[in-house]
Amino acid sequence: MARTGRPREFDRDKALDAALTLFWELGYEPTSLNQLKACMGNISPASFYAAFGSKEALFREVVQHYLATYGQVMAPLWDETLSPRDAIEQTLRRSARMQTARTNPTGCLIVQGACNCSPENQPVQTLLAAERKRNRNGIKACVERAVTNGDLTKSAATDTLPALFTTFLHGIACEAKDGDRVKTLDAAITTLMHVWDSLAMKPGSASSSR
Amino acid sequence: MARTGRPREFDRDKALDAALTLFWELGYEPTSLNQLKACMGNISPASFYAAFGSKEALFREVVQHYLATYGQVMAPLWDETLSPRDAIEQTLRRSARMQTARTNPTGCLIVQGACNCSPENQPVQTLLAAERKRNRNGIKACVERAVTNGDLTKSAATDTLPALFTTFLHGIACEAKDGDRVKTLDAAITTLMHVWDSLAMKPGSASSSR
């Protein structure tokens, strides 16, 4: 699309990737523009602001990029070809694997990217909080779908499942950043899913619908 | 103990309390010395450094104060008069209640107090990481005690319990900060404890030992 004028000398996509890594490691506020410009290929302030607008605008773009790539571990939640149980299990397992992988920073940009924020950067905090709410809603929708399906019989216990799974999901970020192994988390997920299974077989209906 | 010289004009304990609240709300780095001095009674820089040494020294003192008060919700983990199951359940419930109370900031200082940190403040991050490790060890010790007691029969599943409960515990901080109600979390804890109970009754022995 670049029509006229002098072409950019650095690779915008690579710069965005580098910024993602830095934001992921340090979080929004501690990441300084100097560090960003350095890791993005020693670009000048003018180049930076021409290409990305501002630190906050860059971060928003970084979050979108994260959601479109690493964040896709959450996709099973909205994949209705999966059973609700498999959707949640896969989401947990893929999150644990992604957040502990050695190919990227540990932990979760959405949970930890703007954890310590000055009031003036509340918009950034709000942006990530909205994504976490999306996670919550996705898990809740899965549980409700299971009730509609007949996989689960609605009860006081099924009402607690969304908070249970969401709290565990978001807790993975802390454990991953603290050095937990994927094996450890995976095993915990296996045990956690027993909660679902014991609720699924408890009431009358012999076998699940799908 | 104040022997001689002009006595301090501000209340050191109240100042520490105010600093705790501010650090709890914002985290370590975004909390500026100006904000601290203001909330501590408009004290001067000289007074601040004379009384507390530095920002980091103040934070360390704040963390100790937190652990000695709010952090006592974790005490059941090391209370051997409680059954291991009750110790973990009480810890979870008291954490959820404390972190959602309207009398103090939401979330957890240990989990979220230094989440976004520049490399130069790594000592602060390390301080909190060590406390989180203490939580992990406490939960693990409870599970191991249950196995020794005979409350639980050692199996692949019991090996996963420490990570399961710890991940949930640390996840509470995120959910509390995002506005979850204590009722919601409490209900989720009830369901989570079913994991323990189903493991406890599964193997042979009819009733628990104590």
Place this chain on the structure above:
DNA sequence: GTATTTCTGGATTGATTAATATTGAAGTCT
């Protein structure tokens, strides 16, 4: 070739950061 457009490099902006120095007031001890 000339005009136009867009990028880059370097210098600089004002605000804010944590921390220190100086100075004088306010207290205790003998």
Place this chain on the structure above:
DNA sequence: AGACTTCAATATTAATCAATCCAGAAATAC
């Protein structure tokens, strides 16, 4: 009373923050 000790207010330190400006370089359009 007078020596001594500790505090607090003001001013200031150097460093860093995100962001802007300006001049020159490099490309395209006509």
